[in-house]
Amino acid sequence: MAQQTGAARRAPLTRERVLRTAVARADAAGIGSISMRGLAQELGVVPMALYKHVANKDELLDGMVDLVIEEFDPPADALDWKDEVRERVLSARRAVLRHPWARLAIESRTRRTPAVLGYMDSLAGAFRGGGFSANLTHHVMHALGNRIWGFTPELFDEPADPDAPPPTAAAQEATARQFAERYPHILEIAMAATDGDLSRVGEGCDEQFEFEFALDLLLDGFDRLRAEGWTSRRRP
């Protein structure tokens, strides 16, 4: 008995299984929980075994991002360029929201995998098909920036520290007064975002709204340049 160890009884290690396990781990415990050693242990395998399937940790992260990109849904055919871009980007957003670690992984990766290139090519194709010149397509994709991956930076919204002791009412009052004095415009903005309900300021704002606001603003601007027959390498 016990001729096979736990490791030997497991499904054979494949690149696919390594990557899927890493994605599940990152989904559950964040990108900080991804280490070659920890992942190997979860797979019941010696760390070096992973290096059969991924060259190093960077390639592991690239592969994880590729799995997220594979979740992007291509939109139905016969949309005009604007709806196609919109659908593709919002689909990317849904995938990135399912894998919150992907935001930082995408930002920190220098990645030009086939999955990345394929997605960018399909977006570029949507613009070209809508009558954008190659040049203008180039510029508008840069203008979209990381929004092509469906996320925006957080800027104002900071995850509240769950370990922080709840401040006393007096302390809260004091810091609020100080804040109002030093950062009056930020306070205004925060209050506007919560319809003046100061107690909800910490909740952050409606990120989905902000994302679509900016996306549609950009797409409208693009449309204007396209309609104007923008060609020159000059700014709008």
Added chain:
Amino acid sequence: MAQQTGAARRAPLTRERVLRTAVARADAAGIGSISMRGLAQELGVVPMALYKHVANKDELLDGMVDLVIEEFDPPADALDWKDEVRERVLSARRAVLRHPWARLAIESRTRRTPAVLGYMDSLAGAFRGGGFSANLTHHVMHALGNRIWGFTPELFDEPADPDAPPPTAAAQEATARQFAERYPHILEIAMAATDGDLSRVGEGCDEQFEFEFALDLLLDGFDRLRAEGWTSRRRP
């Protein structure tokens, strides 16, 4: 003789000196070169000594970013809102270009230091002073996103691996053909960016142009919403 060790002879350790040394080190060797131990060694000090001046590595990074933000120049007075925002953002860009590591540090930090808040407040103030409602100011700042820090994601431009062996002409031809087949739109874009000179495709494009293109496109869109008296919490 030698009553004072090298460490003792040095200027006393201060938070300021720790942060400035870290910034200089990151400027020279990248963010990956920043470690508590390495930094301590450079300062001729035992690692634990740093913990007197920064609570932990996260706070060290926050402090480094703050030093970059302190390099932002407030613009001359009496600019209209658009020029003021433009000047502030382009000044931020100049600082970030001087400290290339700051891009990733800013993206990965969850930072709401006084320096960060102060800068965001000044930007928000420019919009408010230009007649933007608090609500619209909120949305347009989200739309600017990380561009308020003066950078855009790299998207297409990947630093060429200097260690990679120069591919043979035949291999280059083969990959080019394959690339053209799989990613025709990206190829078009890349060629447009280099005026059709394929040999310069690897160089990447004019990032400064792309940055200002997107910035001005956004500012124009903002101006349009402002002029229309945009108030509703609906998309543009």
Added chain:
DNA sequence: ACCTGAACACCGTTCAAGT
């Protein structure tokens, strides 16, 4: 009271030794 050496619990990756 102050400071710090040693230690703890990790990393990614190499490589020689073992089967």
Added chain:
DNA sequence: ACCTGAACACCGTTCAAGT
């Protein structure tokens, strides 16, 4: 030929022991 244990050169941070 294949696989892997041990090792290398690191991490951030804690804490007890020393001055």
